[in-house]
Amino acid sequence: MNIIKPKIAVYKFTSCDGCQLAFLNMGIELVALQEMIEIIHFPEFGISNPNISADIAFIEGSISTPQEKKRIQAIRHGSRFLITIGACATAGGIQALRNFSDVNTWVADIYPHPASLSTLKTSTAISHHVKVDFELWGCPVNSAQILNALKSLLMNATPTARRDSVCMECKRQGHICVMVTKNIPCMGPVTQTGCGAICPHAGRDCYGCYGPSENPNSQSLSRRFSNIGLSGEAITRRFRFINNQAPAFLEAGNLNEKKSK
Amino acid sequence: MKKNLNKREINIPILTRVEGEGALNLQIEAGKITRLELAIYEPPRLFEKILEGREPNEVVDAVARICGICPVAYQMSAVHAIESCFDMAPGEWVRNMRRLFYCGEWIESHSIHVYMLAAPDFLGYSSMTDMARDYPDIVRDGMKIHSLGTRLMALLGKRAVHPVGACVGGFYHAPSLEEVHNLLVQFETCLPLAEALIPFTAKLNFPKAEHEFTAVSLHQPSEYPINEGRIQSSSGLDIDISEYMDFFQQHQVAYSTAQHSTLSGKTYLTGPLARINLNYKHIPKNIQRLLKKNQIHFPSTNMFHSIVARAVEIYYAMIESIRLMRLYVTPPESRIKLTAKAGNGYGCTEAPRGILWHYFEFAETGLVKRARIIAPTSQNLSRIEEDLRHSLEEYGLDRSDDDLRYYSEKIIRNYDPCISCATHFLRLKIERVDSQL
Numbered sequence: 001m002n003i004i005k006p007k008i009a010v011y012k013f014t015s016c017d018g019c020q021l022a023f024l025n026m027g028i029e030l031v032a033l034q035e036m037i038e039i040i041h042f043p044e045f046g047i048s049n050p051n052i053s054a055d056i057a058f059i060e061g062s063i064s065t066p067q068e069k070k071r072i073q074a075i076r077h078g079s080r081f082l083i084t085i086g087a088c089a090t091a092g093g094i095q096a097l098r099n100f101s102d103v104n105t106w107v108a109d110i111y112p113h114p115a116s117l118s119t120l121k122t123s124t125a126i127s128h129h130v131k132v133d134f135e136l137w138g139c140p141v142n143s144a145q146i147l148n149a150l151k152s153l154l155m156n157a158t159p160t161a162r163r164d165s166v167c168m169e170c171k172r173q174g175h176i177c178v179m180v181t182k183n184i185p186c187m188g189p190v191t192q193t194g195c196g197a198i199c200p201h202a203g204r205d206c207y208g209c210y211g212p213s214e215n216p217n218s219q220s221l222s223r224r225f226s227n228i229g230l231s232g233e234a235i236t237r238r239f240r241f242i243n244n245q246a247p248a249f250l251e252a253g254n255l256n257e258k259k260s261k
Numbered sequence: 262m263k264k265n266l267n268k269r270e271i272n273i274p275i276l277t278r279v280e281g282e283g284a285l286n287l288q289i290e291a292g293k294i295t296r297l298e299l300a301i302y303e304p305p306r307l308f309e310k311i312l313e314g315r316e317p318n319e320v321v322d323a324v325a326r327i328c329g330i331c332p333v334a335y336q337m338s339a340v341h342a343i344e345s346c347f348d349m350a351p352g353e354w355v356r357n358m359r360r361l362f363y364c365g366e367w368i369e370s371h372s373i374h375v376y377m378l379a380a381p382d383f384l385g386y387s388s389m390t391d392m393a394r395d396y397p398d399i400v401r402d403g404m405k406i407h408s409l410g411t412r413l414m415a416l417l418g419k420r421a422v423h424p425v426g427a428c429v430g431g432f433y434h435a436p437s438l439e440e441v442h443n444l445l446v447q448f449e450t451c452l453p454l455a456e457a458l459i460p461f462t463a464k465l466n467f468p469k470a471e472h473e474f475t476a477v478s479l480h481q482p483s484e485y486p487i488n489e490g491r492i493q494s495s496s497g498l499d500i501d502i503s504e505y506m507d508f509f510q511q512h513q514v515a516y517s518t519a520q521h522s523t524l525s526g527k528t529y530l531t532g533p534l535a536r537i538n539l540n541y542k543h544i545p546k547n548i549q550r551l552l553k554k555n556q557i558h559f560p561s562t563n564m565f566h567s568i569v570a571r572a573v574e575i576y577y578a579m580i581e582s583i584r585l586m587r588l589y590v591t592p593p594e595s596r597i598k599l600t601a602k603a604g605n606g607y608g609c610t611e612a613p614r615g616i617l618w619h620y621f622e623f624a625e626t627g628l629v630k631r632a633r634i635i636a637p638t639s640q641n642l643s644r645i646e647e648d649l650r651h652s653l654e655e656y657g658l659d660r661s662d663d664d665l666r667y668y669s670e671k672i673i674r675n676y677d678p679c680i681s682c683a684t685h686f687l688r689l690k691i692e693r694v695d696s697q698l
Binding site: 017019020022027031064094101103142237 | 307309315377388393404423426428434518520679
């Protein structure tokens with residue numbers, strides 16, 4: 001039987017290429033997946049047709065240059081579903097830490113001839129520029145998240161993602177709480193799951209790479225961090241990291257910064 | 262002046278099968294290359310500034326984000342640099358586990374390159390999917406090897422992209438004997454697949470393209486370099502990693518967001534071919550015999566032998582991983598205590614694509630005051646340009662634009678450029694100006 005395969009495209013913006021690996025790391029399954037979908041654009045994988053319309057566009061990376069601002073408009077215009085993958089596309093990424101500083105000073109500190117670089121003052125999420133149909137959080141996203149989203153769309157269903165906290169995942173897996181037992185300042189209570197609670201499992205603090213969970217109580221966690229002995233600056237840094245522009249973390253970071261001044 | 266500019270322009274929107282994106286602009290005038298620019302327009306992410314004011318272990322989590330394909334390299338150069346700031350010496354277990362962790366990344370990164378990015382070039386396919394139709398076994402074996410690499414990274418790092426297990430002083434956790442044993446069995450079972458990769462790559466149809474170049478890599482007296490060593494070159498350089506800035510120069514070019522690098526004003530190569538050229542004696546004898554049998558000789562000045570060098574390093578990393586996993590014991594402590602103080606330090610390790618140099622300065626507060634990071638791909642950019650100039654002229658500039666474009670991409674891919682790493686993306690534009698006098 002001949003079926004019409006949905007056309008998939010993977011586009012890269014400002015990023016580390018790590019979320020695209022969620023496709024490449026599927027390995028042989030990626031070849032199998034192509035029985036159900038047609039990859040029409042994925043340069044890192046050897047397929048480049050930047051101007052063909054896609055049924056599902058996966059976007060990796062944030063918007064940090066004037067050219068990217070234009071390019072995302074064209075991609076949105078050409079795509080039926082647009083899904084962001086990862087912290088950069090979904091929340092601006094770690095590179096959005098520039099948003100708290102003067103980017104020109106930063107550029108001048110690194111490049112001898114800063115004038116030849118065109119970069120925006122801020123690094124922003126794709127949703128700041130175009131309508132996003134679905135967001136996959138994580139730094140990086142993993143293959144299971146991508147496959148789940150694809151499966152739903154292939155079945156004509158709306159994809160869903162869990163947004164309960166890493167804390168809940170730790171309980172389900174039976175990990176010992178690093179904050180309760182060792183006073184390690186863990187971001188698990190306010191961070192969404194999806195990673196598998198790998199950090200507490202390794203005996204260390206979650207550092208929020210999957211972004212805010214549903215209903216995060218960042219103020220309560222900030223007080224707890226303070227009781228453990230973290231300075232205002234250190235608490236601010238906890239929220240201002242991989243997902244520093246995600247609204248709940250941005251607000252918590254700003255509040256803690258204000259308090260520490 | 263009489264002129265008739267018969268000008269043809271060709272655009273390849275994006276150079277494919279490289280990590281990150283960029284462009285090649287080529288101008289050919291009267292049978293000569295008059296302009297050749299490898300333009301990287303990967304947007305700058307300004308990582309060195311992101312790191313300022315951060316705690317030592319925040320640095321380890323942050324630098325992984327420079328590159329999704331080689332996060333371990335960034336973490337390892339960083340922990341070594343930070344430990345040298347704080348005069349920390351984590352000991353044998355940590356040293357072995359870092360070597361094991363890094364072997365995982367070499368296997369992962371090299372197998373993506375060999376099977377997905379480079380082999381289709383040599384066999385005449387546009388992507389791995391096309392190649393898989395005719396070479397299903399090769400692709401399947403390759404993906405098995407690749408998954409061993411990612412599983413090894415996850416053994417110590419819990420996941421292969423942006424792993425979370427490494428810290429200043431060692432690792433947050435030690436894997437259980439059972440976990441190590443299970444993976445060891447998998448490695449032993451798949452070792453013949455990695456061995457078979459060497460004759461497979463050695464028999465690929467290589468263009469005869471011999472060019473003299475300077476190779477730069479780490480070097481150690483007793484073993485193949487991964488995490489430490491002095492910086493050596495094929496032209497006699499032998500320096501401590503702290504002296505890097507005295508000998509290597511970084512410069513910005515107007516057409517690129519990546520900085521280029523030279524050694525005493527000349528281009529140089531870093532990465533698998535450079536490593537093997539300078540450290541061939543540390544390659545186990547059985548691999549040396551296998552290479553001889555397949556008529557591949559190192560040191561080699563044929564850049565296309567890079568794919569064989571990667572195959573050798575995959576096989577070597579598998580052997581080394583097996584050795585280290587057999588030695589595995591659960592340690593009393595998986596890390597030593599971090600004691601921050603003011604100071605500065607250097608770290609340099611062999612990322613899959615070559616030497617990755619870090620410098621950190623810490624303030625009294627225990628926070629980063631200044632950071633400097635020099636990635637392997639940016640060091641290779643000048644060499645790639647020089648190679649293209651030589652190789653395209655040798656290949657013949659009167660060939661069709663399609664041929665030139667295809668051959669250029671093939672040359673560039675030899676270097677497995679990781680353009681995200683070069684802090685900074687590829688597109689090919691050929692401009693022919695046929696001046697008719």
